[in-house]
Amino acid sequence: MRSTQDIAAFALRWLVDVEFRMPTMPELIPDVDALLGLAPEEVAQAVLTSAHSMAQNGMFSAMGVIGPEMLYGRGIPGPAIYPRNREAEITEALGVAWLWLEINMLFMPSPGINGTNGWRQLTRRGRDLLVSPDRFRSFREAAAFPKALLHPAIADEVWLDLARGDYQVAVFRSFRAVEEAVREAGKFAAHDVGVDLMRRAFNPTTGPLTKMADPAAEREALSALFAGAIGSYKNPHSHRTVGITEPRDAQEMVSLASHLLRIVDSRRPA
Template structure:
């Protein structure tokens, strides 16, 4: 499996953080290792740029190489790649750690490591770390639940509501005409539409996940997480306007 099979677009690759790119590299590192002897960085780079490796443009090869080296260093620091056993002395060969092997074998690498579907920095700050890592581990339903729970918490705190008001009812009270998060300068129809947006999102994507097992794929989960990000930005904006 070439890296270009997982991240076909070079601009997307270069936009990834070292941890995002490092996670995406794991299936390819595992595929190209030399048995128990593992693979060294220079050999891995040759699988990215060598004959038959794919079609990353040659014009930004240096940038791509630098990004891959940074990601490799992050993988080492995170103990996801470790020294290959049995070679003796200090050597550059690396193999996947137990945790990394669990990540790779736990599901379809194209799904588990679909970093191009959800760039980390696109997520709202309050959910960026925990939710993104859940997504990368393939815990899509949990990631969606946690993101929508964060929306609920943000609405409750911004509106000054107690813990007993939850879910769709909370959204109704917060965004109804005259509610603490309603925009008093908006037309009545716009106020209702915004309330319906929050009601629908929480009712569709948070409450069902708290009562039954829902199997989500990476693309659908990424779309819902970006919706949660948009909702959190709206709450932050309304909170700022209230001060």
């Protein structure tokens, strides 16, 4: 026969699990094969959601989110559970997802003794990403894109634009930096802009940023590359709203801008 304390504990846990529907991992990703087939950063979104819902006074622990009780049943009616015979695989998949969240600073140790004892809380970035699945997807794509690939002149701001899903802003900011770098390196006036500026700066015979030692065809091609990039990626964003919905497209565009910035660096007068 259960004691009064057991009954009270049972009632409290039933309220937590059923009445308030705090989602556990088996509820968020009920198919164990799907869980094990997803990439860590994809599983991480569900872990983040579950951690937020399980938080008490803003704090949660790995044991309370991805511990055995939450995954394989707690002896009371409640959410779906994972099969025990897959425990090693499940533990690794969820542990790696938890680590991904910590590495990307979506979790942090709670202040004081709580953090020492394993309690965590969401960072501001983690809270922001709970707003919508699209926002988390944008961050996930940005996290997979190394900031080190970007030119230092644009790396910090543009990477954050990508993480927020502000793809149009990221592309415009990147190619505006190219235009500014060419204008400064070639000692042009403030009113020199756009494709015309690129053509003048990299003119095959008179351009201040042209390397005359290169073959004529390569000088012409580089002039066309800069003019085409500014005409295709910077000018449209200056004049109208250009929709960019795919993070990979934006990443490729800003990578091109970074490459052009490095070329400009190499052509600056000694």
